[in-house]
Amino acid sequence: MRGRMSLSFLLVLLCASNGWTRNEGYHCKQKEGTSLTVLKDKTLVYRSLSYGLKKVLNSVSTRLPCIKRQYTTITLDRTETNETITNNKSDFLQSITGKSWYDAYYYYYKHMLICNQSLLYGLKRALEISPSESLILVYTFGCMADYNDTRLLSEVYTLLEEKKSQVYFLWYTWYRTIKASQKDVFNEIASLSYGGFIDMRMIDYYELWRSSVLLLSKPLNSTLHLLNICLNVTDEYTEVFSVPISLSYLLITRDERVILKFTDPNGNTFAIDNTYYYSYYNYYVRSSSLIKTPAVGSWILTAQGKSLLSVQILGFTGLDKSGNCLDSDCHPNATCSEFGGYGECTCKEGFAGDGITCNDIDECQDDYTNNCDYYYGGSCVNTIGSYTCNCSRGYKYISEFGCVDIDECADSSLNDCDPVAICKNFDYGSYTCTCPYGYYGDGRHCEVNECQQGTPCGSNEDCVKYIGSYSCNDPCSNHTVLNDPWRSTSNIYNSSYSWYDWYHCDYELSGWYRFKGEYDQQIPEHCVAENSCGADFPIWMNGSHPTVSDGIVNRTACSNWYAGCCTIPNNISVKMCPEGFYVYKLQSRPICYSAYCTESNHNCSGLDCTPGEECGIVDGVHGCYCRDSSNTTDVMQQGSAEGKLKRCPRE
């Protein structure tokens, strides 16, 4: 005991005489730290990767300036590897930055659809040439052509066992799916090595780079593998694991939407709720948390939820101060062996320096060291040793997650929706209120919609709701006239049309309409060929037109689209007016380019009308009729400028 104390004292003195002082530059003995290896193919310009890693390495090296590590880059081209090993951070970052865009894209397109990369072989090389306990990042488009080479696979497993390196697969492309058989191998390697298979398309980069900072900050030979489970939880699941010795940290990494609760041997509980991440992406999510100085003994993990649960727990030793320094030798904001226990002065979290000098880190300068704006909900405010977040309206601050959306719909006191309204929360700090069917209003105020309760207007009139009451309107006398020659079924696309002239969309229609051309028009009752009526996807009506005595009837309008004559049906209403024309109640179609077609409802073929007669419909019957031009009020209808058609006086 005494010997130890004096040794430590001696070392401090030695260090001090070696220049362990504030002003003389380099103070600390270099130590070996966790190495970093990147295995990549030649397909992409690795900006996102090199940008993230640059931040990670800068952050690690400001806190741990005396740690030296090996940086390895392996570039894989089918079965060939190109390897660079360096101790220099900048050389390493240079080596993972892709060559030209042209080369990268050329390679990308050439290789994306065939899987011809011996990635397993590349991984074997990575394990061989990386020091033990390295962090190995495999940046891949998801192809491991040699996955079924059993000899290679067993060599890789042996190396994993021997080297205890952690392998993270970072899968980056939308253009390729991974075959299940290959994915099993990816997952198996990730799980065996306490690493991960990370879908970069959905990942939260903040979490990824934060875990990398933690893993690169751990000293060598300080990691204990405590728990590694992957199973389906259907309700509640309990697992016991042991913390065998004093540890500085537990690093808990888990996937998916489960609420984890940890109970330590003294009965203290730590809850880890992952659901915020989930609500944001609605996908696979991975995140990590730390429990500091966990108690020694049996821990109980309880998982609640219905999901695939994957949890890995690593323990870091590091309380050993083995005589190199005492806390009192260090800066007030440093301890001897804070994170990981290198046995030297290490600035506390939030401070950077060599442990003798520690300066506040401005976390707000760097996206990867604060999580305030992670959900686009706030800004960062630096404090000495830490930071806080200024959350925007609709967001609240939770330290582990930053500014997270408030679910205003969870509690009526948080929203101003009408009690009957449907509240919908959005993940970006907002929500909407909508009156349900049977009610009318803006969602803040909803009242009973008489028009949707029974049929207050009878079959001849349309019910129109407004605030406070409703009215019954006859659409024959209150409608909008559409006179668009392009709607005609005989308007068929040909190459002389410019795109601009040809295509139309009915995305603004709402209410009752009458179609007119030279004569009155009707929506065809038959499927219309694509690229007719001024649209890609012309709309017709499945069903027959009503007679006057039918009143208002409901029909289905259909678009002729790729999938057939009746793709994306919608409801319309039709009424035949006594004057012989039709009015339609139409809704907008949110699809472009889709428009209602029309054709003449004066089917005069086969009829031989004499001069003075007009082809038309009276009481639902086509025929030759005469126009009653006597200007009397009983035949003049609102919405109908001409006189009524009527049977001709027979001579």
Ligand SMILES: *[C@@H]1O[C@H](CO)[C@@H](O)[C@H](O)[C@H]1NC(C)=O
């Ligand atoms: C895959 O690569 C090998 C050489 O390693 C080559 O002989 C083979 O033709 C390639 N396959 C495809 C589909 O490109």
Ligand SMILES: *[C@@H]1O[C@H](CO)[C@@H](O)[C@H](O)[C@H]1NC(C)=O
């Ligand atoms: C590996 O799988 C490929 C097809 O994916 C097959 O052609 C090849 O024969 C398999 N090799 C072994 C050793 O099973």
Ligand SMILES: *[C@@H]1O[C@H](CO)[C@@H](O)[C@H](O)[C@H]1NC(C)=O
């Ligand atoms: C880690 O452990 C290995 C084997 O036990 C040993 O060879 C190596 O020197 C240790 N490294 C450090 C930094 O303690």
Ligand SMILES: *[C@@H]1O[C@H](CO)[C@@H](O)[C@H](O)[C@H]1NC(C)=O
């Ligand atoms: C979990 O359940 C799903 C479907 O219920 C199944 O496809 C999957 O293989 C299961 N995973 C495990 C690890 O049991």
Ligand SMILES: *[C@@H]1O[C@H](CO)[C@@H](O)[C@H](O)[C@H]1NC(C)=O
């Ligand atoms: C140490 O950190 C605290 C905040 O955690 C700060 O108030 C104090 O000024 C720092 N001490 C020195 C000497 O920088």
Ligand SMILES: *[C@@H]1O[C@H](CO)[C@@H](O)[C@H](O)[C@H]1NC(C)=O
């Ligand atoms: C016509 O109908 C609209 C609603 O569709 C209504 O606001 C307007 O008051 C009606 N006009 C007449 C003259 O009835």
Ligand SMILES: *[C@@H]1O[C@H](CO)[C@@H](O)[C@H](O)[C@H]1NC(C)=O
């Ligand atoms: C037509 O549909 C509306 C709702 O879309 C419904 O309220 C009305 O009762 C229907 N009319 C008929 C005659 O079926």
Ligand SMILES: *[C@@H]1O[C@H](CO)[C@@H](O)[C@H](O)[C@H]1NC(C)=O
């Ligand atoms: C038109 O409607 C009838 C009756 O609902 C249905 O059987 C038929 O399949 C529809 N036609 C098309 C092309 O969808």
Ligand SMILES: *[C@@H]1O[C@H](CO)[C@@H](O)[C@H](O)[C@H]1NC(C)=O
């Ligand atoms: C017009 O009527 C004739 C005979 O009644 C019929 O054969 C023809 O299909 C109809 N044309 C249209 C466009 O409805």
